[in-house]
Amino acid sequence: MGKQKGSAAHSFMAVVAADLKTKQLCKRLHSHHIAIIDHPDVDEIAAQSLLERGVKVVLNLSPFMTGQYPAEGARRLLTNGVTLYEVLDVDVSDSFMEWIEGKYATILEENLYIFLEEKWVHVCRLLQVTVPSVLNRWHEAHDKLDDTLSSFIDNTLLYASKEKDLFLKPLCHVRLHTKMEQRHVVVVVRGKHYKEDLLTLSSYIREYRPVLIGVDGGADALMAAGYRPDLIVGDMDSVSDRALQSGAEIVVHAFVDGTAPGTTRIKALGLPCHVLPAPGTSEDVAMLLAYEKEAELIVTIGAHTSMIDFLEKGRKGMASTLLVRTKIGTKLIDAKGVSHLYRPSESWKLWSWCIVAMLLPVSAALVINPIARHAVHMIWTQWRTWAL
CATH class of the missing domain: 3.50.30 (Glucose Oxidase; domain 1)
Structure with a gap:
C-alpha cells in the first residue's frame, strides 16, 4: 500500500x-x-x-x-x-x-x-x-466429483466409527418449559429452499400447531414467515437480536467440554438460556432434543443432508448427521425440497364452489323478499329498454 x-x-x-x-x-x-x-x-x-x-x-x-x-x-x-x-x-x-x-x-x-x-x-x-x-x-x-464423493464417504465413516458412543448416550438433561411430548415438532434451518418449503407447509403448521424450533438463523426464517419460534437452538452466531428477544426459549449449543461462546451474547441481552454440551451440528442437536423429549413426529425444513450441503458448510464429512438420523429413525421426516414436489394451488373447482356459496344467500333473499324481487324486475326492464 x-x-x-x-x-x-x-x-x-x-x-x-x-x-x-x-x-x-x-x-x-x-x-x-x-x-x-x-x-x-x-x-x-x-x-x-x-x-x-x-x-x-x-x-x-x-x-x-x-x-x-x-x-x-x-x-x-x-x-x-x-x-x-x-x-x-x-x-x-x-x-x-x-x-x-x-x-x-x-x-x-x-x-x-x-x-x-x-x-x-x-x-x-x-x-x-x-x-x-x-x-x-x-x-x-464436476469432473472430480466422484473422487470428492469417495473421500467424503471415507471421512464420514471414519468419524462415525469414532463418535458413535457419543450419540448412543442421551443428551445432558435440560429442563425445558417447552413441552414436546407426543407433539409434532418442526425444526427450521436456513438451508436450501427453506423459504419455499416453509411456505408449502403453512397449512400443516396451521392445522397441527407443532412446536417450532429455529436453529440459529432458522428462528429469523420462522419470524419472516409470520411465526414465533418456541425454541431457538444453536451457537447463537447467526440469529438476530429480534428473534432472541421474541420470547422463545433459548438453548445454547456448547462444545462437548462445556465451552459455550454463545452464552456471552445471550447474557449481554439479559436473557435466560440453557446450555447443552453436545457433539455434532446445532441442527443435529435440535433433532436429538426433540427426539429425547418424546416428540411424536419431527419435521425438518432446510436441513443439510447431501454431500454438497456439507461441503458448502466447510465440512468434509457428515458423521454426526448420519448417526442422528439413524438413531431417530421413522420419527424424522425431511421436508427439504418438498416445495418442488408439491405446490399447493387453488383449483377452478374450489373457486366455483366459493362463488356458488356466495350466490346462494343472495338468491334466497331475492326469492323470499318481494321488495328485492321488485327491484330486480325494474333493473331488468331498464336494461332491456337500454339494450333496444
Missing part, C-alpha cells in the same frame, strides 16, 4: 463493508457498499443473502470457486448482475478487515484504491470473475 492513484475514470466507488464471515457481514450490508468477504466456494445461501442486501460489487479474499466441488454461489451472483472480483495480493486477517472497514474505496482497471489522508492509495490488485471462468471451474469440479 502506498501508491497514489493517477487521475482516471472510476469504475465503481463506495464505502467498504468487510468481514471474514459472510453471514455476519450481511447483517449490516447495504446496496451502496463494496462488500469484501473471505469465503472460498461461495454457496447458494450466502449468495442469496448477498442478493437480498442489494449488493452490486463483491470482493473475495478467497476463490469464489476452488474447484473442490461445483459450488453454485458465484454463478448465481453473476447471473443477477453482481460484479465479482478475487483479491490477488492481500494476506487474509482480521486486522486487514478491520483496517479497510468503512473506508471510501474505488475500483479502477482491476485495482482497489481507498481514499486515505486526502489522496487515493493503492491497496491491492484484483481479478474480475466472469461467467466463462466460473463455468470452466465448475466443469473441472
